[in-house]
Amino acid sequence: MSGAPVLPGHDPVVHAPAVVPAAPPVALLRGVTAGYRDRLVLRGVDLSIAPGERVALLGPNGAGKSTILRVMAGILPARSGEVLLGGEPVARLRRAQVARRLAAVPGGASLPFAARVEEVVGLGRLPWEDPFRGPRAADRAAVTTALDRVGITALRDRDARELSLGERQLVLLAMAVAQRAPLLVLDEPTVHLDLRHQVAVMELLAELNFRDGTTVLAVLHDLALARHFFPRLVLLDGGRVVADGPPRQVLEPDRVRAIYGVDPGILDARAAADELAGGNGGNGRR
């Protein structure tokens, strides 16, 4: 249809859609089952992430939150069902193609050798680099921008080993930001962080989402943080999505009590405590 010559007197008919079609999802899981060896973890997951969304994945330990991220990135193949990344089946994409569509903040990363912050963040450019030429001006610029976005430009030349846990988490986040993929996934980005850093990371994710239009999908344990910073929550239990929607609807007291086996009143207590502790930072370590 494109490229057809428009003849005078023959105005092309433009079919304006009556309803603007929803943009195709950046990631789509349909009826996905997956697991490790003889243990099935995901038992039929349906999840669609639209461009520009900010979604928190919640659920008790073992519910399959991290596994969803691994299946979405094609690291763990789905046993059945459909996994699309940017509209294409993830199994048919090469790793580098996946890495240009989905950037992940790795959990539990370690460094066997000394490396400066700048060098670690520069790893995020690997999917874009020419293997022989190495990083070029555009890559270095992306690293500089990522450092600035995450607010760790001052750490640039520091040895990554000498940083605090909170700073290291920010370095890994900057690495994923430098990857410049439309979808950013994070596996418990606030683990090990004190309250001030937890809030800083949450605000940073909101800003990346708001300013750059990056779609954000984060696995979180902290229901209060999720409720406060994410417009859409997906609650998992036993390898299935049991609730999906805005916080108020997903974190219904009865549902939280049923799934976590905890009185949800504790949530409100936490929220109150968070507000109190927010002022003095440091003491909110979990």
Place this chain on the structure above:
Amino acid sequence: MTDGARGLTLPRARARRGADLLRRRPGLLLGLNLAVLAAAALVAVAAGTVAIAPADTLGIVLHALGLPVDGSWSAAAEAIVLDLRLPRVLTAVVVGAGLGVAGAAFQGLLRNPLADPYVLGTASGAALGAAIAVLIPVRAVILEFGLVNALAFAGALGAVAVVWFLGRGGTLAPLTGLLLTGYAVGSLLAAGLAMTMYLSGANLRQIVGFLLGGLEGSSWLRLAVAAPLIVGGSAVIVARARVLDGLLLGEEAAAHLGIDVRRERAIMLGLASLVTAAAVAVSGLIGFIGLVAPHAVRLLVGPSARLVVPLSAVFGAVLLVLADLGARLAGEIPVGVVTALIGAPFFVVLLRRARLGYEL
């Protein structure tokens, strides 16, 4: 600030600026290293029981390359340089470079700073192969390589293949599985080696000679057979070095950064093992080069494998050329003794400067 304090901080700041310059201009560092290598090679060819003036040495080499160089060297000097020392020094260059590259590759692939080219069984496999060859009363020689070289090569590759297939698919994490299997297979092969040595009687000295390494058997023909394997394998590893960068943060992170971890690990381990096996077949078990060279280079240029791997080649070559020179000048002692004597203290100093391994 006192003068004393300034005296302490200034050289350090200057050294830091120097290191920064080297990081930004790796080409400069590579050129510098190649110049050092050329100088070391020249000295190594010139020096020996018959000392030949460096100018004459250079003249002989350039003359042999077809350049119009006039000189007044003797025919004996020319024979010593061209037939004896030059192939030996070039073999040291190639083997040292191969061990440097293989060491950097194994350290990066296994994400273990203590890894060296021998960590997955190549050394014990080669040693057992060579020892068995010594015991077999067949003295066939093809392309100047004897049974010892052939079985050392086959033993090294066979041991890695066994480790690779046994180390996968267990319940352990892939890297832990490989390392532990490498240790187990290595121990088993070492037992076989000990038994063979015990049975070898008068041939023990030949086996020990292989275990300690040496370049005295070098010749042009042997170099011509081994060099394509070592140089070719090393070149492919250098070209794929960014895979090692991707692995810096772990396997899962590497996959997220666009690396096909399984495939690349198989390719790189295969190549590094091939390079190691060829090096070991030519020169026996020369230790420490593959361990020390990558660490020394990392101290200078940081962790980026794109720089570390090629520079480890050059630095490994320099180390082995000098170690072999030392071995010759000390009356043909095994070069493995020299590399260990120099390498071990050097490595201790490195370890004290560079803290290795940590969670990020």
